[in-house]
Amino acid sequence: MVTTLAMPEPVAPPAAPRPVSVAPAAPVNPAARAVIEIDDVDFCYGASKALHDITLNIQERQVTAFIGPSGCGKSTLLRCLNRMNDLIDGAKVTAGQIRIDGVNIYDPRVDVIELRKRVGMVFQKSNPFPKSIYDNITYGLRIQGQKNKARLDEVVERSLRGAALWDEVKDRLHESALGMSGGQQQRLCIARAIAVEPEIILMDEPCSALDPIATAKVEELIHGLKKQFTIVIVTHNMQQAARCSDRTAFFYLGKLIEYADTRTIFMNPANPQTEAYVSGRFG
Amino acid sequence: MSAPTTTAAAIFNRSTPAKRVEQGAFWLLRLATYFVLLSAATIFIDIGWKGGRVVFQKQAPFINVPFLTEAPETLSVFEFDGKKMALGDRAFRQFSAAHEEKMKHVAVETYAYSAGGIFPNIVGTVLLVFGSITIALVLGVLSAVYLSEYATDGPFIRFLRLSIVNLAGVPSIVFGLFGAGLFVLTFKFGMSLLSGWLTLAFMVLPIIITASEEALKAVPKGYREGSLALGATKFQAITTNVLPYALPGILTSSVLAIARVAGETAPIMFTAAFVMRDELPWQGLSKWTDFFFQGVMALPYHIYNVASKIPQNEYTRDVQYGTVFVFLFTVAAIAMTAVILRQRLRKKYKW
Ligand SMILES: Nc1ncnc2c1ncn2[C@@H]1O[C@H](COP(=O)(O)OP(=O)(O)O)[C@@H](O)[C@H]1O
Numbered sequence: 001m002v003t004t005l006a007m008p009e010p011v012a013p014p015a016a017p018r019p020v021s022v023a024p025a026a027p028v029n030p031a032a033r034a035v036i037e038i039d040d041v042d043f044c045y046g047a048s049k050a051l052h053d054i055t056l057n058i059q060e061r062q063v064t065a066f067i068g069p070s071g072c073g074k075s076t077l078l079r080c081l082n083r084m085n086d087l088i089d090g091a092k093v094t095a096g097q098i099r100i101d102g103v104n105i106y107d108p109r110v111d112v113i114e115l116r117k118r119v120g121m122v123f124q125k126s127n128p129f130p131k132s133i134y135d136n137i138t139y140g141l142r143i144q145g146q147k148n149k150a151r152l153d154e155v156v157e158r159s160l161r162g163a164a165l166w167d168e169v170k171d172r173l174h175e176s177a178l179g180m181s182g183g184q185q186q187r188l189c190i191a192r193a194i195a196v197e198p199e200i201i202l203m204d205e206p207c208s209a210l211d212p213i214a215t216a217k218v219e220e221l222i223h224g225l226k227k228q229f230t231i232v233i234v235t236h237n238m239q240q241a242a243r244c245s246d247r248t249a250f251f252y253l254g255k256l257i258e259y260a261d262t263r264t265i266f267m268n269p270a271n272p273q274t275e276a277y278v279s280g281r282f283g
Numbered sequence: 284m285s286a287p288t289t290t291a292a293a294i295f296n297r298s299t300p301a302k303r304v305e306q307g308a309f310w311l312l313r314l315a316t317y318f319v320l321l322s323a324a325t326i327f328i329d330i331g332w333k334g335g336r337v338v339f340q341k342q343a344p345f346i347n348v349p350f351l352t353e354a355p356e357t358l359s360v361f362e363f364d365g366k367k368m369a370l371g372d373r374a375f376r377q378f379s380a381a382h383e384e385k386m387k388h389v390a391v392e393t394y395a396y397s398a399g400g401i402f403p404n405i406v407g408t409v410l411l412v413f414g415s416i417t418i419a420l421v422l423g424v425l426s427a428v429y430l431s432e433y434a435t436d437g438p439f440i441r442f443l444r445l446s447i448v449n450l451a452g453v454p455s456i457v458f459g460l461f462g463a464g465l466f467v468l469t470f471k472f473g474m475s476l477l478s479g480w481l482t483l484a485f486m487v488l489p490i491i492i493t494a495s496e497e498a499l500k501a502v503p504k505g506y507r508e509g510s511l512a513l514g515a516t517k518f519q520a521i522t523t524n525v526l527p528y529a530l531p532g533i534l535t536s537s538v539l540a541i542a543r544v545a546g547e548t549a550p551i552m553f554t555a556a557f558v559m560r561d562e563l564p565w566q567g568l569s570k571w572t573d574f575f576f577q578g579v580m581a582l583p584y585h586i587y588n589v590a591s592k593i594p595q596n597e598y599t600r601d602v603q604y605g606t607v608f609v610f611l612f613t614v615a616a617i618a619m620t621a622v623i624l625r626q627r628l629r630k631k632y633k634w
Pocket residue numbers: 045050068069070071072073074075076077088
């Protein structure tokens with residue numbers, strides 16, 4: 001199932017200045033296909049329902065942002081996409097389907113390990129392992145059995161360059177990753193994720209613990225990464241969603257309220273709740 | 284007494300009941316701590332002084348080498364030509380042979396274990412500690428990983444945990460009898476290192492399992508999730524990215540376990556410890572597996588014997604204090620290796 005994107009008409013800037021600045025809409029590839037299809041998904045933590053009837057498609061090589069007030073289920077939905085929620089006792093998708101490249105990822109025949117190699121994740125709290133920078137980057141390949149030193153070296157350089165970190169750390173690859181600054185640590189986690197060459201990268205509030213300069217670097221990085229990867233980013237920072245995403249989904253109380261072009265969501269939302277949220281009146 | 288009116292009067296140089304109680308409590312706490320310190324110091328100084336005199340000496344090589352390198356011997360005490368003589372087995376036999384005629388009329392008193400040294404006991408205790416701690420660590424860490432990472436909470440797991448906690452409260456003599464019944468008699472391991480290792484290992488398993496579980500839980504969840512998100516299996520995540528960071532904590536528990544294993548007499552006296560054995564563990568083995576099926580002498584059991592099974596006098600005192608001194612030193616040395624290992628690991632995996 002491939003949905004074609006409805007291209008919104010350019011909207012005139014509103015009369016009153018909005019609290020967020022929106023980058024000019026990225027040229028949307030009309031041939032983009034939906035890599036992730038979320039269909040009528042309900043999700044429960046034990047008896048409490050966290051997601052109600054979510055339906056949305058995520059387009060290939062775009063940045064899709066999930067926004068909404070804290071506790072609305074953004075992380076829950078994100079963690080459904082690489083089945084990290086499997087780790088939580090009693091948590092499960094109770095209705096609907098999530099398909100990646102057309103395959104229902106909750107099918108019992110799906111290999112979760114392989115799925116997670118294809119769908120990488122960057123966490124809210126950056127979690128570099130207490131190992132060297134080199135060992136962090138090569139972790140994913142090493143557990144797959146890759147031992148070839150030349151190949152590992154090459155991946156380290158490529159991943160660190162990909163995460164705009166190479167020049168900063170190339171002289172201390174064998175020092176502990178915990179000696180890096182917070183922003184570098186988060187970019188290292190991104191480098192570690194891209195080292196296993198995933199198709200999709202999920203990011204759960206990747207900048208929530210970073211200062212504005214480090215945040216800007218990560219955002220710039222995200223912008224570059226979407227040439228190669230499909231990115232889903234959860235953020236509570238609306239400016240961030242506005243700056244770096246192509247499409248934005250607004251959630252409230254476990255429901256998807258509105259999903260559209262980022263420009264539309266911020267400039268011309270259809271739903272009054274979205275309007276209230278993006279203009280900072282609640283959340 | 285009316286409340287002071289100005290701020291200056293209120294804050295300056297006042298003694299209130301609450302403050303006096305605080306002062307009193309402070310002194311009580313301080314005295315309690317000093318009392319504990321004093322007791323500990325008395326014990327250690329007593330052992331250090333009296334035991335140190337046995338183990339160390341004024342002339343070179345300053346250490347009482349025979350005491351540390353020889354087996355216990357029987358001490359023979361007698362009066363010869365108006366001189367008081369105290370000789371160990373071998374020396375006494377030589378002396379008797381040399382003075383055969385005269386010795387016939389001499390009254391000789393003998394005291395068991397009061398001459399010679401305690402080398403086989405040191406060897407036995409070191410072997411018992413390393414063997415049992417190795418077994419306990421392997422079993423304990425595996426169980427802890429299963430309990431904290433794999434088992435899903437349910438009535439059975441709760442029952443299992445309760446049993447483990449209760450195991451910690453079982454008196455050591457019961458472990459000794461259990462080991463004697465199961466390993467020595469039923470499995471026919473006999474009085475042997477293997478029986479002793481297993482019995483001691485079971486005794487400290489609760490300490491190791493509980494502490495290992497805590498150590499595993501203390502590893503940040505992010506490391507586990509980070510591994511899994513990169514496509515690691517659960518087992519890979521645990522072995523490469525959880526267990527290594529928990530090792531320092533696990534080793535802390537093993538320091539406690541080492542002290543218990545080294546010190547307990549009851550579990551080994553029915554399973555592994557001999558009062559007296561002439562060969563050292565590596566002597567007279569017909570095949571290498573025999574190593575595991577031989578009994579050993581051990582320091583705590585030796586202390587028990589020299590302190591309660593032989594007549595008490597000035598000759599036995601030396602061996603008592605000397606053994607206790609060496610025993611404390613040995614335990615401290617083994618515990619130190621665990622501490623150093625932990626420090627190394629901490630440095631390697633800092634988080
Ligand atoms: N592990 C969990 N167990 C039970 N409930 C949870 C768990 N994680 C999140 N929830 C609940 O699910 C809802 C959505 O949480 P979450 O997805 O973390 O929100 P968000 O990321 O949007 O802040 C919240 O009500 C939260 O309390």
